[in-house]
Amino acid sequence: MQTIELGGDSVPRIGQGTWHMGENAGQRQAEVRALREGLDLGMTLIDTAEMYAEGGSEEVVGQAIRGRRDEVYLVSKVYPHNASTQGVQAACERSLRRLGTDTIDLYLLHWRGQYLLSETVEAFERLREQGKILRWGVSNFDIDDLAELDAPACATNQVLYNPEARGIEYDLLPWQAQHNMPLMAYCPIGQGGALLQDATLQRIADKHSAAPAQVALAWALRHPSVIAIPKAVNLEHLKQNVDADNVRLDDEDLAQIDAAFPPPKRKHSLQMV
Numbered sequence: 001m002q003t004i005e006l007g008g009d010s011v012p013r014i015g016q017g018t019w020h021m022g023e024n025a026g027q028r029q030a031e032v033r034a035l036r037e038g039l040d041l042g043m044t045l046i047d048t049a050e051m052y053a054e055g056g057s058e059e060v061v062g063q064a065i066r067g068r069r070d071e072v073y074l075v076s077k078v079y080p081h082n083a084s085t086q087g088v089q090a091a092c093e094r095s096l097r098r099l100g101t102d103t104i105d106l107y108l109l110h111w112r113g114q115y116l117l118s119e120t121v122e123a124f125e126r127l128r129e130q131g132k133i134l135r136w137g138v139s140n141f142d143i144d145d146l147a148e149l150d151a152p153a154c155a156t157n158q159v160l161y162n163p164e165a166r167g168i169e170y171d172l173l174p175w176q177a178q179h180n181m182p183l184m185a186y187c188p189i190g191q192g193g194a195l196l197q198d199a200t201l202q203r204i205a206d207k208h209s210a211a212p213a214q215v216a217l218a219w220a221l222r223h224p225s226v227i228a229i230p231k232a233v234n235l236e237h238l239k240q241n242v243d244a245d246n247v248r249l250d251d252e253d254l255a256q257i258d259a260a261f262p263p264p265k266r267k268h269s270l271q272m273v
Contacts, residue, residue, distance in 0.1 A: 018052060022056025050094065061074070083123070156181060198212065
């Protein structure tokens with residue numbers, strides 16, 4: 001699989017998202033199994049957050065990586081209301097317990113809240129000095145937020161990005177590329193709804209003997225600085241996500257997607273879900 005440098009580490013450009021995991025106890029074993037199968041397939045970056053199922057997702061991830069921690073690049077996120085000096089410390093320690101590990105590879109501020117960025121960064125740096133995280137970054141930051149942050153130590157910015165939500169192409173994505181900051185795309189195949197039923201994506205998928213989800217992933221990965229973190233529980237979907245790494249869209253494909261989902265011609269407010 002293609003890899004990219006993220007905060008000094010080489011990680012796969014397709015990882016595993018876990019939003020909505022841990023919400024249903026009856027699905028837990030299937031979710032754990034899916035994450036483990038994803039690791040077997042090479043998707044060793046796993047993204048979670050204390051917000052997901054109020055810690056339930058982190059517990060699922062912790063079970064999935066038990067005995068395999070050394071294989072995993074582990075990403076989690078702190079709630080904005082926990083982003084104070086003391087709040088970050090306590091939240092991270094709770095996440096570590098749920099994840100069953102001593103260290104989180106990359107710890108993100110989930111979105112901006114009431115606390116000064118400088119206070120949150122100071123707390124992140126303290127965690128890094130303690131060895132509880134290796135690197136830190138942000139999520140749902142627009143270009144003005146990153147400019148205000150003004151922190152070369154910020155390893156990534158995780159934002160919504162797919163053909164239906166491409167406003168970041170106007171300024172944020174180029175800015176991050178210019179500053180050598182990889183962009184982590186969440187919901188890269190939408191949320192399993194209208195995007196995957198789109199006739200244009202289906203037509204392109206048929207041309208490449210692929211699935212629409214693979215076309216959406218290949219489209220996001222056409223930017224060399226993008227990492228995609230789709231969620232999947234079904235083994236077939238996991239394999240599709242991995243195989244999307246081999247789908248190469250040509251100029252005609254990209255032009256068709258641009259016609260169906262026009263690129264931005266002006267600044268748009270940052271989209272979030």
